[in-house]
Amino acid sequence: MDIDELCSRIDTVDADLHAFVAEPGRRDRLLREMGEHPLPIGVKDVIHVAGLPTAAGSNLPPDVLTGDEAPVVTRLKEHGALVVGKTVTAEFAFQAPGETRNPHNRNHTPGGSSSGSAAAVAAGLVPAALGTQTVGSVIRPAAFCGIVGFKPTYGRISTEGVIANAPSFDTVGVLAASVGWVERVAAIACAGWTPxxxxxxxxxxxxxxxxxxxxxxxxxxxxxxxxxxxxxKGFEVREVPALDDIEVVAARNRTINLYELARVHERWFDSFASLYEARTATGVREGRKIATDEYEAALRDRERYAEELVAGMDAFDVWVAPSAPGPAPDSLATTGNATMNLPWTQARLPVVGLPAGKLDGLPLGLQFVARPHHDEQLVAWAAELSRSL
Known part of the structure; x- marks a missing residue:
């Protein structure tokens, strides 16, 4: 890898793409840290990396948000990863977009909240990047940017060292240029990965x-x-009536997400409320109004829902669905609609998102959803599925 060439490309391409958080001295740092055969990656700016500040897309003082390096980053570094930089995120991985633009059309959202990670990969600045998904924040931006996304089973990648959105849902995922790159990163990042x-x-x-x-x-x-x-191409595809209660699923998700968001931000919000983006501040305030018994009832309902959803998969192996309601919206004021990702994340299932053609010049994606802890099999299947699309 030529560090000078990489940094020059970032300086040129990222000037209007804004996938990476600005970093003075990036070139010198990368020259110091580069190993013999580095694996260049981006890391979403809610994940702590030693030596780099974490702002989580916010205006809060970075020293308030500081923390020890995330174990997933340390593990990747031990296997040759070179963190090219922090990637732009929606504020606190919630709803207020960062400044990243879609590489396919700069007027369209790249999706969120892992916007910078998706755009950096799609623009060819790095072959892979870490993101996080609370509802659809890996799979949706992967679809909008025309790349591969992987959200593992909840808990397969440690979220230690990650600034949480909603801990019951938060999952570290991978955005990559190909299924092969997903597998390369996942094999290091996921606990107990067995190809x-x-x-x-x-x-x-x-x-x-x-x-x-x-x-x-x-x-x-x-x-x-x-x-x-x-x-x-020879795949058996069945049409199965499902998820007619999607409005109930969405309401339950909102209860859990906002309640947990409010508790995560207890340590900062009262001191720095004026620095929060309006959408985040509104979410925190609404979450504070949710009663604990309502939240606990939603958690119990979520467990029943997940069990029923998985039990319904006895007759087949993988759900297939659109990764988003359509292509990336023509707006930078939104990260897009996560409703197509919602059921699978709430049930904590592993998902692979694959590019699947274009509409009006913008990428579309398909998501493939497997049973819990079938991550390795899903990624193996994804290689052939990708070739068939």
Missing amino acids: AAAEGRPVLAVPIGAYLDQTEPEARVAFFEQVNALRD
């Missing part, structure tokens, strides 16, 4: 009903074209 062979083809299921009806009409047509392409 799996893609033995046989998975039986796929399309969730028919109110959930799928949330997609934009043209995007839904494009989705079924991709489903038919998989059928033509």
